[in-house]
Amino acid sequence: MALSFDFSEEQQQTRAATERLLRRFESRREELKRMILKEQRFPQEMWDAFAEAGILGALVPEEYGGSNAGLLSMAIALEEMGAHGFGSALLILTAMDTACLVRNATEAMKKEVLPEVAAGKLKLCFAVTEPNAGSNTFRITTTAKKTADGKHYRLNGEKTFITGADVADRMLLVVRTTTLAECKAAGLPKAVGLSLLLIDPHGPGITLTPLPTRGIEGFRQFSVVFEDALVPADTLVGEQDGGAIALFTSLNPERILAGALAVGLAQHVNNKAAAYAMDRKVFGDEPIATHQAISHPLAEIQIEIEATRNLVYEAAWAFDKGLEPGEVGYYANCAKFKAARLALHAVDRAIQTHGGGGFSEDMGIIYYWESVRLLKTAPITEEMILNYVAEHKLGMPRSY
């Protein structure tokens, strides 16, 4: 299918609305940053503004109160946020869960949840990682077993690194309704037995414990332990035991949006570096920008930003066009891989351009170091992306 470079009216409106909302917060940038970076709290008023600007409803069909503007619109919004030095991990997680619900939830669940998401009244987190199963999702051991009357699932197990579990109203939870051992005994493939549930993470039998992790500002990570927690059977999203496809297709929007944010952040720090280089004088009266050792790396990053932005847009476009999930996955993985490396390189050069000042919190650069570094590891590691591309695009043997 031919790639078009025209932005729809909705996509242009989303960019304009995002710029407007960010301008609104511009004068309070430092106060908000302090709240996000130092207090690890994300301002509710910014979340409300996302809803007002139509960003939260971009993946929600019109009949459920959204705009259905699409993932490319949302990627544009995330990129703009990054370009202004902001971002929201929970926005990305809410978006990926929404994409999953739109495709897989029952009509009743869609009617209940999607309008609330679009209106900014429901935040969603996502829980797949476990202490003994990170990159290998098939190995998860958190179980959901139907109670005898069929009305509930009984949950047992542990998730880890779950971002925003404390502030989220619902959690898209990946469980095994058939364990790996049961699959093996029945001669079933390991992909069988995974299921998705949309649960209240604050219910009885569920314990959230904050973890001392870094890398995502404004939200903390949690260990989530399930001890005979009962959740209604109608929390099931998609088919019982058949959640693998729904899960893996939902991971694409997360990677694409993470890539969009990374591109925006790269632009943000590159602009800051260029502005500083034009101002800072060290030898004589000319600013350091006159040294090509300073200007060329920033120019190179600018070229990389153009290229990577197009890769992110292409991936979002492929998702919106409904291309086959494997093909979207290829673009999504490429986009996230390039964008994460680019953003880290851009932060590195911005620090270098600022000299010792690059390490000063006042310059507003150093705290991006951890958040963009995280993108090489989460939501998926670089190694797993390379495995995917080697196997699925180049036809090379699976190495694990």
Ligand SMILES: Cc1cc2nc3c(=O)[nH]c(=O)nc-3n(C[C@H](O)[C@H](O)[C@H](O)COP(=O)(O)OP(=O)(O)OC[C@H]3O[C@@H](n4cnc5c(N)ncnc54)[C@H](O)[C@@H]3O)c2cc1C
């Ligand atoms: C700040 C933060 C926030 C997070 N938020 C969430 C969240 O909200 N929800 C959630 O579910 N998870 C979350 N995660 C978890 C994150 O997605 C995982 O940490 C990540 O996917 C890697 O899994 P792991 O940590 O278990 O690493 P492992 O799978 O143990 O891998 C360790 C290393 O070995 C490499 N490796 C493993 N297998 C192979 C292989 N076959 N070939 C080559 N290399 C391999 C990996 O690439 C990695 O470098 C978060 C993590 C962090 C740090």
